[in-house]
Amino acid sequence: MLSPAAGTASWPALREELQIHAAGANRDGSPAWHICDPVRNLFFRIGWLEFEILQRWRLADPQRIAREVADATTLAPAPDDVDDLQAFLARHQLLRAVRQKAPMPAWRWLLNNYLFVRIPLVRPAHWLERLLPWVRWLFTRWFAGLSALAAFTGLVLAARQWDTVEANLRGALSWDGVLGFAGALIVSKLLHELGHALVSTRHGVRVGHMGVALLVMWPMAYTDTGESWKLARSRHRFAIASAGIASELVLAAWSTLLWAFLPDSDLRNALFFLATTAWVLTLLVNASPFMRFDGYYMLADAIDFPGLHERAGQQARRFLRRWLLGLDDPLPETLSVGFRRFLIAFAFATWIYRLVLFVGIAVVVYHAFFKALGVFMFFVEIGVFVGRPVVAELRVWMRRRAEIPRRRKAGWLLALAAAALVLWLPWHAGITAPGVIKAGAEQPVYSPFAARVTALDLADGLNIESGRELMILDAPNQAEERDKARALAHAYTRAARGALGLDEGPAAQLAVAEQQASRWDAERRAREAELLRLKLVASMPGEVRDVDPLVGPGTWVAPSQLIAMVVDGRRWRVEVLVPERDRQRLSLGSTATVIVKGRTRKLQGQVRAIDNSPVKRLPHMLLARDHGGPIALNPTRPKAELRPAEAWFRVLVEGESETSLAAVGEVKVHFEGTRESLARNWIDNALSVVIQQSGF
Template sequence: MVASPAAIAELTAAAGAAPPASPPAGLELLPGGARQAPWPRLREELQIHPAGVNVDGSPVWHLSDPVRNLFYRIGWLEFEILTRWEMGDPARIAAAVAEDTTLQPIDEDVLQFAAFLRHNQLVQETRPKPPVRFAHWLLHNYLSIRIPLVRPAKVLQRALPWLQWLFSGWFFGLTAAAASIGLVLSARQWDAVMANLHGALSWDGIVGYLGALIFSKLLHECGHALVATRNGVRVGHMGVALLVLWPMAYTDTGESWKLERSRRRLAIASAGILTELMLAAWSTFFWVFAPEGNFKNALFFLATTAWVLTLTVNASPFMRFDGYFILADALDFPGLHERAGHWGKRFMRKRLMGIEDPVAEVLPRHYQRFLTAFAIATWIYRLILFFGIALVVYHKFFKALGLFLFMVEISVFIVRPVRSEMRVWWARRAEIRRGHLAGWLLILVGGAAVLAVPWSTRIVAPGVLRAGVEQPVYSPYAARLDKVDIRNGAAVGDEQVLLELDAPRQAEERDKASALAQAYARSARGAVGIDDSGAARQMLADQYAGRYEAERRAREAELLRLKLAALHGGTVRDVDPTLQPGSWVSATTRIAMLVGGDHWRVEALVRERDRQRLAKGEPARVYVRGRYDAPLAGCIVDIDDSAATRLPHLLLAQPNGGPIPLNPTVPKDQLKPADTWYRVIVEGRSDRPVEQVEAVSVHFQGERSSIGGKWLDSALSVLIQQSGT
C-alpha cells in the first residue's frame, strides 16, 4: 500500500474519523494569548507504506521521502495523526484520535510530531536552507564521501534469470561441502599455509592481496545488488565511497525499506557477506588441489582476503556495515544504533547521576537490557576505532598536518559526544541526586589528589642481566686446535688452561731463529784470534746471534699465548659446536664464553624524566622475566649522561619480543631505539651465578613525582617531537 497526502482523506474515512476541516488561515491564539504559526501542509510527494508490526505487536508504517530517498518508521499514533492532519488543529486531532481509537494522545503529542516533520523537512515550508561553507562540509564529511559511478538496474534485471541457480538449495549444499573439505585439508597442510602467508609479505604479495581485495569487494556489492533485484528492490546506483580517503565499493539498496517482511530485507543485508564466504569456500577448495603457480597464489589471496576481512570487518554490528543491518533486520528493529543509544544514555544517567529519563518506547525487559548492553559495547568499539582512525590519519600525512587531523578526529568523534552529554548533565543538574553528586565529587577530589600529589617513588625499567665477570675465549691469531677438552657447563678454576692451540708456522720460525742464533754464537766464538779482522767478525756475529735470540723469544712468547687460560673461576658456556681437533680458528672466532662468580651486572634503560630522579648508590631490585623466585638486590653504580644510541642487547628490541621499539628509519641490526633512553648500570652479588643473558625488569626507588606530571611531560614531549618543530 502506498499513500500520498492527497489520499489522506480516504485513509481517514477508512479509519472512521470525522471529515477533515480546512486548515486555519493566518495565526491562531493559544491559551494564554500566545500565537501559533500556521499549520504546515505535508509535502505532496510523500508516501506511506505498511511495515509490519513492532516488538510489542503494534502496527508500523514507513513514511518515505522519494525526493531524498529517505524513509521514516512511524508507529500507530503517528499514522493516526497523519490521517487527520488536514484538521489543522492539534487539539482537534488529538481528540479525534482518542475518540476513534484506544489511543489517548494529548495536544503536546501532536505538536511534537509536527516538530519532527518540520525538522526532517517533510512539510511545505519556504524556510531557506542556511549556507554551508566548503571547509565545514569537508571537515565533517571527509571520513565518508560517496561517488556514484553506474546505474545497474537494467543489467541486473537481464542477468537475474541466468543466475537463479546461485539461489538454489543444491548450490548452497555444494558450497558448504566445498568449504568443509577445503578447511579440513588446509588445516592438515598448515605448514604450507604459513609458508604462503610469509611469502605474501613482499611487494608481489601486497599487489596480490590488493587485487584479491578489489575482486572480492566487487563480488560483495554485486551480491547485494542481485539479491535486492530478486526481491523487487531497485538498485539506484553503485559506486565508490571514500572512507578516510580509502576507496571502498558500495551499492545503493536504500529502497529495501519498501519490503514489508523483514526476512527479505535481511536477505539483502546478508547477501554481501554470503557472497564473500562462498568465494572463500570455493577458493579454499580449489587452492588445496591446484598445482603450484600463479593460479594457486591467486586462489590463496582470494581465500584469505575473503575469510579474514568478511568476518572481522563486514560482520561487525557496531558500525553501519553489513553486520549492523543484518542484526537490525534479524530483530526487525530499524534504527538500532539510535534507539539503543537512548537506552544506553538512560542507563548511564540513572546509574551515574541519578537522573530519571522517561521511557522512550515500551519494550520487553530483555529487549531493554540487550539494547543497553549493545549501546555500551558500541561506544567502547567506536572509541577504539575512532582513536585508531586518528592514528592512521596522523601517520598518513606529514607531521604537522597529521597532528592537526589527529586532534580534529579526537575532538569531533570522541570529545564532542562526551561534551554534548556533559551539557545535558549540566542543564539537568537540579535533577541529580545528592548522594550521586557527593560520590562523584569525592571521586573527582580523590582522582585529582592521585594525579597531582607527588607520592610515587617507583621507577620500573627494562634491562638485561649478565654475569658480572665475562671472559670471551678467542685465539690471539690464526691457529690450529690440538684438542678440545672444554664443554658447556664445565666448571674451571682460576688460571686453569682451557685450550691449547698450535701454530706450525710460528714454531718453524721459532726453531729457525733458535738455530740461527746458535750458529752465529758459534761463529762469534770461532772468530776470536784469527787475525786483525777477528774482532769485527765477532762483534757482527754477536749482533746477529742476539737478534735471532730475541726473535726466538718473541716466537716462543707468541706460542705461549696459544695456551688459553681462565682469568677467574667460573662456568664454560656457548662452546662453538663446529670446532673439532685439527680445526683452524681465526682471531675473530669466539670459541667459548667463561662466566662465573657471584657478581652480576644489569644494563637498564630509563626515560629522561626518570633519569633525573635517580642517583648513584641508590638500591635496586631486579626481577628476571619468567622466574618467580626472590628478586636480586643491587645498587646503581653508574648513570649515563648521554642518551643511548644502541640497545644493550637484542632481547630489549621490540621485534625480538622486547619492550622497546626501534627507530624505523634505521636498519634493525643497528638496534637504535625510537625514543630517548638513558642507560643505568646496576651491580650486585647473589648466591647463584648468572649463567646466561636474560631480560629483566628493574625496580628503582627515585625521588617522588606525580602521575599527572609524568603524563603531562610525556604528552608535551610527544607533541614537540612529532609536530616537527
C-alpha cells in the same frame, strides 16, 4: 465548524510532498507507518499515536488534537505528546514553516564526510529488470542447497590440502599475490553489489544508482537500496540486506570447490584469490553489525527494529545517566526488560568497536600523509568521531546538573578529588627498565700466540683461587728463537772480548761486536719473557666456565681461540636501558632492585654510571624484540647492527650476591627515581610523541 484555536496562525503545516506508507507491525504488534521525504530520499518510522496525531494536524491545537485522538481511539495522549511530535518534525525538516538550515561550510562538510563519500556512476534500474528473468534460478532452493554442499565439500578438500593452502598464502605476500588479491577483491565486491541490486529489483524496490564510495579515500563499490523501507515485511528487507554477503559466500563456495580439483594453473590461482577474499572479508567486514554495513541492516531487519544504532544508543545513554548521575529519565520506548538489556549491551559493544576502529583509522590517516599533516589529521579524526559524541553527552550532563541528587554529586566530587590527587600528586617514583646481567669480573683464557698444550687443569664448574695455574703451553718456535738469540749473544760477546786482546784491533770492529751482543741479549730476554706467558694463571678467584672440549694436552691453540672463562659470579653488573625521561630522574649511587628470570630471590645493587648519550647498539641481542626482548630495532638498519628504533640510555648497576650467577640473562630492574605525578608523566610523553612525530 471548528473554531480556530489560539495560536493557529503560527501553527506549522506539513510539507505537501511528504508521503505516508504502511510499514507492517512493530515488535509489540502495534501498527507502524513510514513518513517518506522524496526530496531527500529519507524515511522516518512512526507508531500508531503519531499517525493519529498527523491525521488531525489540521486542528492546529495540541489540546484539541489530543482530545480528538482520545475520543476516536483507545489511546490517551496528552498535549505534550503533540508538542514532542512537532519538535521531532521540525528537527528533521518535515514542516513547511521551519526555517531552512544555513548551508554548511565546506571545511565542516569535509570533516564530517571525508571518511565516506559517494560518487554515483550508473542508474541500473532498467537493465536490472531485463537481467532478472535470466537469473531467477539463483534464487531457488535447489541452487542454495547445491551451493551449501559445494561449500562443505570444498572446505573439507581444502583442509586435506592445508600445506598447499599455506604455500599459496605465503606466495600471496609477493607483488603478484597482492595484485591477485586486488583483482579478486574487485570481482567479489562487484558481485556483492550486484546481489543487492538483483534482490532489490526482485522485491520491487527501485535501485536509484550504483557507484563508487570513498571510505577513508579507499574506493569501494556501493548500491543505493534506500527505498527498501517501502517493503512491509521485514524478511524481504532482510533478504536485500543479506544478498551481498550471500553472493560472496556462493562465490567462495564454488571457487573453493573448483580450486580443490583443478591442476596448478593461472585459473587455479585466480580461484584461490577469489575464495580467500570472499570468505575472509565477507565474514570480517560486511557481517559486522557495529557499523552500517550489511550485518547491521541484517540484524535490524531480523529483529524488525529499524534505527537499531540510534534507539540502542538512547537506551544506553538513559542507563548511563541513571547509573552514574541518578537521573530518572522516562523510557525512550516501551520494550521488554530482556530486549532492553540486549540493546544496552549492543550499544556498549558498538561504542567500543567504533572506538577501536576510529583509532585504527586515525593511525591509517596519520601514515597516509607527511608527519605534520598526519598528526593534525590524527587529532581531527579522534576529535570529530570520538571526542565530539563524548563532549555532546557531557554537555547534556552539565545542562541537567541541577537534577542530579546531592548525594550523587557529593560522591562524584569525592571521586574526582581522589582521581586528581592520584594523578597530580608527585608520588610516583618507581622506574622499571629492561637490562642484561653479566658477571662483574671475567678473565678470558687465551694463548698469547700459537702454542701447543702440554698441561691442562680446567673443568667447567671448577672453583679456583687467585694465582692458580690453569694450563701450560709450549711454543717450539719461540724456544728455537730464544736459543738462537742466546747463541748469537754469546758469540758476539766472545768476539768483543777477542777484539779487546788485539794490539791493533780497529775500534769499529769492537763497537759492532758490542752492539750486536747487546741486541741479541735483549732478544733473548724478550723470548724468555714470551715463554713465561705460556704459563697461564688465574688473576682472580672464581669459577671456570665454557671450557673448550676440543682443547687437551698435545693440541694446538690459536691466539684468537677462547679456551675457557674464569668468572667471579658473586659480583655482577647489569647494563640497563632507560628512556630519556627516566634517565633524568636517576642519580649515581641510588639503589636498584634486579629481578632475574628463573630466580625467585631479588638482587640489590647500586647505580655506578649513567650515560649522557643514547646507545647506538644494544648491549646484547636478548634485549631485541626479534629475539624475544622488549626493545624494537630500527627497521631501516640491518638487524645485525642491533640499533634500537628509539633513544635509550645505558645505566650501569653493580652489586654482589651470595650465590654465583649462572650465565648472561635478561632482567628487569626497578629504580627509585625522583618523584613525579602520573599526569605530568603522561603529558610529557604525549608532547614528546607529538613533537617527535610531527617533525618540528
